[in-house]
Amino acid sequence: MYHYGSLLPEFCTSTGSWTMELRRRAKDVLQCHLCESPDPPMYCDICQTHLCKPCVGEHISDESKKHKVGVFKKQEKQGSRAKYRKCSPNEHEAETSIIESQRQVIEKDLQELEKCILPRYQVMASNFPIQKEELQKNSQKLKNAIDKRRENLNLILTTIYLRLKFNLRKMDAIILGALNRQEEENNKAISGITTNIENMKKILNSNDERLFSTYISKNSEFKNVPPMLNISLPKFTHHQIEEELFEEFGSLSSFKFSYRVDSPWAESSLQYRPLIKEPRVIKQMDTEYGDTNLLHTLSCLSSHNDEDTRIWTCGDDDKLRLYDLRGELVKSVPTKSGNRPWDVAVTKSGDLLYTDYKEKTVNIVKNSQIQTVVRLPRAWEPVALCVSSTGDLLALLDCDDKDETKVVRYAGSSEIQSIQYNSIDGEPLYPYTACHTHICENRNLDICVSNCGSGTVVVVNQAGKLRFTYTGTPSTIEEPYMTWFNPYGIATDSHSRILVADCSSRNHPYRIHILDPDGQFLRFIDNCQLQGQMSLSVDKNDNLYVAEWESGKIKKIKYC
Structure with missing residues (x-):
């Protein structure tokens, strides 16, 4: 029930005068031309009709005439009537059309x-x-x-x-x-x-x-x-x-x-992160590496909370070291054989894998206990490894006897795929150079291999068919030298962009190339005072971690 007593003017003492007053007041209230809602905020200049916001779409859907809908504003009351006028443009500069x-x-x-x-x-x-x-x-x-x-x-x-x-x-x-x-x-x-x-x-x-x-x-x-x-x-x-x-x-x-x-389709991948204009170092960590014990490789033990991320590393000695983002040593695990580890990777469950080049094995560290996962034939040696989105192990193998290199996929200890030759011309996909090589799987399931000896990044699809070979941008080709693209560490991010450490400083500073999933150059990271040979790793939140071999520093870089 509504009480109208407060609305009755003093002079409205009869039923007739009260009815006339209500009618007069109803005329003062603007209504939407379509649904008759009171106080419609919109107005069509062409049709000279008032509209509420939900009815604007229906009104302009009439294509028999043009429409120009604007915002109307209620003026201060003058006497007992409310006056309406169209808002001037200056009054609504701050409003979004x-x-x-x-x-x-x-x-x-x-x-x-x-x-x-x-x-x-x-x-x-x-x-x-x-x-x-x-x-x-x-x-x-x-x-x-x-x-x-x-x-x-x-x-x-x-x-x-x-x-x-x-x-x-x-x-x-x-x-x-x-x-x-x-x-x-x-x-x-x-x-x-x-x-x-x-x-x-x-x-x-x-x-x-x-x-x-x-x-x-x-x-x-x-x-x-x-x-x-x-x-x-x-x-x-x-x-x-x-x-x-x-x-x-x-x-x-x-x-x-x-x-x-699979992890490539995790919900975090729905968060588009474009490349930022100026990449920057947001954290720098000193480690025990440097001088006689070079920092060769790192692999992120990612967490959704950036501050909880840990980093596994290996260098010239026989220790596998885990650091937090303060640069403090969390754990140190000696290798099973006493040999230096050649590369490290982290499984989907958070366990550590490492290669033993001399023993020709790939080993896993679980609760500080080391078990051999793969033992290779006499001629082959593991030089690099990564874990695929399906949990398979991708290992890059060298054969010194035959000067050959290949990529092998393992499910547990069983070999299920071997990638070595171009399916079109039968030529080797990976030149044997006896130099440092690195491997990673992209978000689109491509397999990316960098080879500093040949100056190439070779990318094949999941079936092992060649997609493209990247040899550097035109700016790296300067006379009198043919090319000084010298790729070391390689990593990929949530948008399948490929990041490659270029460790040649002959004609330019140490830098990182960023490529799109099809091998097209996007930009450099060359403003972060990078030094020497570098290993790369990207965490779940697309933070880039760079391990500098000679300085022993780990830099966390924001680039997207």
Whole structure:
């Protein structure tokens, strides 16, 4: 119930005069032309109609005439009536127009789609052909095993043989169908994102107020990226013939589907971090390294809280050292053999891996206990390593006897992939130079290898096919020298940018090259007083850590 007594003027003593007063006051209250809401803040100059904000879009959607909508402001009351006038431009210089406010929303959405969401779908799209190829290879391998087994048995086993082949085809069909369905859904999402990007660019390139006012963000439809289908492929196993022929012939293990969200697609990757104008050192740590004990390698033990990040290091002695961001030594672990470690990496669970060049082993440190993970054949030696997004170990191996270099992928202690030759011309991908080399996996699953001896950065995709070779920017080619690009440490960040330490100072200061995922040069970091040969590591928050070999210093650099 509303009490109107306070509204009654002293002279309104009769019912008739009170009714007339209410009608007069109703006329004083402006209403939205469409929904009749009181005190509408907007006004169309062309149509001379008052509008509330929710009705602006509907009003300007009438394309039969032009519209010019502005803000109206209520004047001070004069007598008993409220007067309205259109606001002057100067009174609203500080207010954001509809177009400008919507422009900011669209530009933010566009940047999120182009820089963060679309690349995640593109990584998934690039992985489908690889999975299909693995499925085909595995299927062929199983068929060969089944055929070989069949040749050793009598024709009585034909029925069992045909049954197994049928089951295999059925499994292949189910797996391939699942892959095709997810691939189709992924392609639809990419198509939808691309169309959305084009529409947003069209809006941004126009001054059509209707388009800006009616824009509705669709980014939420694409943010929930479906997890990647992970297939545990069937295996063929056989047994000695004893009693039942069917069991002794062998059987196919069952396959299973599982989905994973790998670290490259963590939620932090949705935070787009453009390169800043002036990179800067935000922290510098002194260590025990330097002079006769050079600081060769570092690897971040990342934390979501920057201050909790730890850094594993190794140098010329037999110690593996863990430092905090104050430069204080947290832990020191001697190697198992007493040899100097050649490279270090941190597993997804936070354990430390290191290479022993002389013992030809890769070892893991768990709770200060050291176990050998991989022992290499006599001719091969591990020189660099990293941990992939799937938890596999990627090791860069040298063979002194044959002057060869290759990349090998290990699942636990088992070799599952070897990358050595260019699939197009058969030439070695990695020149053997007996110089320092480094390896890392990019966010898009590419494998990046730097070689200071050949002056190259070689990047292959997950299947081992060459994507590009980077040999430095044109500015590094100066007469009378052919090139002085001297890459040492290498790392990648959450946006698949590649960072390479250039340790040649003949014609320029020590610096770091930043490349895009396709090997295009973006910029240098050359203003941070970097010194000598450097190893690089990037944490979860895209902070760059630089280990200077000779000074023994670790620099934390903000570059994006």
